[in-house]
Amino acid sequence: MSGSNPTTAETSLSVPLPEPTGLAIELRLSAQGPVAARETVAAGDLGDAFAEARWRTGACRGFLDTPPEELGVKVSPSFHSDDPKRCVGFRIHSQDPSGSPCSSPFDFDCLEPVASRMAARLIKDGTLQAGESYFYSITTTNDLPKTPDEPKASQIQFSSRSSGLSHVICELAPLLEQARSVDHRENDPRHPVIYTKEARQSAERIARKGGDVRPPVEKGGVLIGYFGLCPVSRRIFVVVTDALEATDAAEKEFSLSFSSRTWARIQGIMNARREDPLTAAHRLLGQFHSHPFLPDNGAPPCEACATAKVCGRNTAFLSAADHLWCRAVFAGQPWQIGHVFGLNARGDDTEAFFGQFRGRLRPRGYHVISGSALSEITMKSPSVSLPESDSTGGPA
Amino acid sequence: MVRKNETIVESASEGTMHLVAGNVTGTQTLGVKVDRSVSVESLARSVASRMALPGNVEWALRDERSSAYLRDGESIGTQLEPGARVTLTPKTHLG
Numbered sequence: 001m002s003g004s005n006p007t008t009a010e011t012s013l014s015v016p017l018p019e020p021t022g023l024a025i026e027l028r029l030s031a032q033g034p035v036a037a038r039e040t041v042a043a044g045d046l047g048d049a050f051a052e053a054r055w056r057t058g059a060c061r062g063f064l065d066t067p068p069e070e071l072g073v074k075v076s077p078s079f080h081s082d083d084p085k086r087c088v089g090f091r092i093h094s095q096d097p098s099g100s101p102c103s104s105p106f107d108f109d110c111l112e113p114v115a116s117r118m119a120a121r122l123i124k125d126g127t128l129q130a131g132e133s134y135f136y137s138i139t140t141t142n143d144l145p146k147t148p149d150e151p152k153a154s155q156i157q158f159s160s161r162s163s164g165l166s167h168v169i170c171e172l173a174p175l176l177e178q179a180r181s182v183d184h185r186e187n188d189p190r191h192p193v194i195y196t197k198e199a200r201q202s203a204e205r206i207a208r209k210g211g212d213v214r215p216p217v218e219k220g221g222v223l224i225g226y227f228g229l230c231p232v233s234r235r236i237f238v239v240v241t242d243a244l245e246a247t248d249a250a251e252k253e254f255s256l257s258f259s260s261r262t263w264a265r266i267q268g269i270m271n272a273r274r275e276d277p278l279t280a281a282h283r284l285l286g287q288f289h290s291h292p293f294l295p296d297n298g299a300p301p302c303e304a305c306a307t308a309k310v311c312g313r314n315t316a317f318l319s320a321a322d323h324l325w326c327r328a329v330f331a332g333q334p335w336q337i338g339h340v341f342g343l344n345a346r347g348d349d350t351e352a353f354f355g356q357f358r359g360r361l362r363p364r365g366y367h368v369i370s371g372s373a374l375s376e377i378t379m380k381s382p383s384v385s386l387p388e389s390d391s392t393g394g395p396a
Numbered sequence: 397m398v399r400k401n402e403t404i405v406e407s408a409s410e411g412t413m414h415l416v417a418g419n420v421t422g423t424q425t426l427g428v429k430v431d432r433s434v435s436v437e438s439l440a441r442s443v444a445s446r447m448a449l450p451g452n453v454e455w456a457l458r459d460e461r462s463s464a465y466l467r468d469g470e471s472i473g474t475q476l477e478p479g480a481r482v483t484l485t486p487k488t489h490l491g
């Protein structure tokens with residue numbers, strides 16, 4: 001195998017996160033109403049944003065061998081161009097291993113989990129009713145965030161290792177030439193996602209099986225693949241090679257819960273893949289699942305339905321529960337993807353594909369290529385780069 | 397410690413033990429040295445915090461050997477052997 005091995009560094013502490021962040025969220029019960037709650041944004045609330053900034057600074061510039069945690073980050077608020085006092089988001093500044101700076105912009109909607117947490121407290125104390133709308137905005141602050149309660153430091157001690165990202169070295173241009181684009185925009189600044197036709201078909205087939213039972217149930221699983229690094233352009237890309245069904249999961253009409261057996265099977269398969277030199281760089285990339293129900297509780301199609309080319313009402317979206325699950329499972333993994341298979345108001349199949357952008361999962365496109373074409377191109381110069389394994393079982 | 401028929405029996409809830417904790421995607425692995433008396437719930441929360449995982453999610457620990465979830469309210473020492481590997485799993489669902 002050729003290619004450099006990503007470095008592995010012992011770190012009892014990673015590069016410290018900026019604390020305080022200088023940001024706070026203000027929550028109102030009406031758009032112009034008084035502030036009902038205010039909370040300082042902690043470094044932990046920006047975990048996904050930091051990871052995305054490091055991804056853009058390191059991996060997306062071809063530096064996959066450097067552990068992302070070793071790239072320092074710094075936060076600064078962003079202000080409205082017409083109103084310098086109005087904070088509208090923030091930027092995360094970093095430097096790649098060559099010293100070149102990178103500044104990543106984020107909108108305040110990626111801090112929705114903080115607002116949601118604040119709203120939950122207001123519901124608990126009766127200030128806000130469950131289901132009632134609220135409004136949140138971002139502002140600057142010098143206050144420190146609250147420290148969460150944790151067991152005494154002496155009771156639990158941690159040690160960790162950080163490492164680079166395993167990847168396959170393969171030219172990107174031949175793959176894109178052979179692939180068909182789906183909802184991809186030419187000016188999309190994000191890394192390309194390449195889906196094998198077989199994995200994409202498998203994901204839809206598994207997901208839509210739930211629609212064959214009455215009442216229909218949500219079905220899904222995880223998407224597996226690897227990072228590719230183009231030796232010519234130094235661009236990183238993601239390749240989805242498999243859709244693995246979530247077996248032994250609790251499948252209900254509006255929810256899909258992975259059990260301990262579901263996770264045990266997935267992890268067993270991933271451990272086996274990492275032992276095989278041909279699939280050692282494989283990792284979990286995201287999830288797919290179905291929303292096998294009609295939009296708006298099955299309300300009939302609108303008046304424009306007969307003439308509209310595309311039906312805009314559909315259930316191919318990420319729900320609040322989906323966002324929370326993805327944030328929990330793929331925390332700090334800005335390459336995460338999601339595929340939802342739903343129905344439109346006409347009852348036709350529809351789908352939506354998502355990737356993280358500016359701290360939140362948002363719609364994005366992808367490219368489809370046959371598995372045989374992928375194998376042919378990648379096997380021309382096979383090269384897998386893996387981080388050194390450690391005594392704790394090795395990173396992904 | 398209890399002396400019973402000249403055999404010293406160590407309490408399962410005393411002392412410390414070493415574990416390995418990972419997240420479900422395998423991107424993070426931590427070595428953990430923990431008091432045996434710490435509850436599973438507390439350890440799960442601490443590991444989640446150390447891994448910078450969302451704080452508004454409840455977490456379960458799954459023993460990789462048995463594949464079973466550990467019992468939250470009980471101590472680590474009564475449910476795991478030293479050197480055990482556990483996976484931090486979110487108590488959330490897709491929907």
